[in-house]
Amino acid sequence: DAGITQSPRHKVTETGTPVTLRCHQTENHRYMYWYRQDPGHGLRLIHYSYGVKDTDKGEVSDGYSVSRSKTEDFLLTLESATSSQTSVYFCAISEPTVNTEAFFGQGTRLTVV
Amino acid sequence: AQSVTQLDSQVPVFEEAPVELRCNYSSSVSVYLFWYVQYPNQGLQLLLKYLSGSTLVKGINGFEAEFNKSQTSFHLRKPSVHISDTAEYFCAVNLYNFNKFYFGSGTKLNVKP
Numbered sequence: 001d002a003g004i005t006q007s008p009r010h011k012v013t014e015t016g017t018p019v020t021l022r023c024h025q026t027e028n029h030r031y032m033y034w035y036r037q038d039p040g041h042g043l044r045l046i047h048y049s050y051g052v053k054d055t056d057k058g059e060v061s062d063g064y065s066v067s068r069s070k071t072e073d074f075l076l077t078l079e080s081a082t083s084s085q086t087s088v089y090f091c092a093i094s095e096p097t098v099n100t101e102a103f104f105g106q107g108t109r110l111t112v113v
Numbered sequence: 114a115q116s117v118t119q120l121d122s123q124v125p126v127f128e129e130a131p132v133e134l135r136c137n138y139s140s141s142v143s144v145y146l147f148w149y150v151q152y153p154n155q156g157l158q159l160l161l162k163y164l165s166g167s168t169l170v171k172g173i174n175g176f177e178a179e180f181n182k183s184q185t186s187f188h189l190r191k192p193s194v195h196i197s198d199t200a201e202y203f204c205a206v207n208l209y210n211f212n213k214f215y216f217g218s219g220t221k222l223n224v225k226p
Binding site for chain 2: 048050058090100101103104105107
C-alpha cells in the first residue's frame, strides 16, 4: 500500500467551528488531492496541489482552504464547518513521472452537528 | 469540460453470473481511464487502467474493461462474480498534461448467493 496517512480518521464537530484534516505521505509524490465522497455523487475534487505551496481549486472548493508547506503534508481546512460539509474526505497522491494512477488514503469521516 | 457517467447506481447479480458495469465519459482533451474498487470503510484501490494500445485491459481479481473510443465508453466486466466482489466501483479519468482525476458517481455491485 502507498504510504498515505489521514488524520483524524473520525471527527465530530459543531457548526461554525474550524476543522483541519491532515494528509501525510511517505512516497515523495508531487501531486496531492482532497476529495469528498457523498452518496450519489461519487468523489468530487475539492483542492489539489502540484508542489510545495502550489495549489489550485477543484469542483467543490467553496468553504475549504488548503496548504502545503512540505512535500509530505497536505492540509484541508474548513474555516467554519457547516452541516453540508458532513462527508467522508479522501486524500490521494500521484506522481506522473512514475505512474498514471492516484493512490488513496483510508479516509476521514467528518460529522458536523 | 469533462464528465464521467456511470449508468447504473446499483447492480444486483447472483454469484457465478457475469456482470458488466457501464461507464461513459466526455472530455475535450485526451484522457487515461481507470476503474477503482472500494470495499466498505476503506479507501479506493486500483482495479485496472487504460493508457493506450490494446483496447481490452485486464486487471486484478479477474476483471477486465474495454475502451471504445467512438462511443467514449470504458465498461467493466467479469465473467463470473464472487460474493467477495460485493463493493462499490468507480470509473475515473485523468486528463493528459493536467494530472487531475475525475470520478463517476459509483456503482454498487451486490453479489447474492
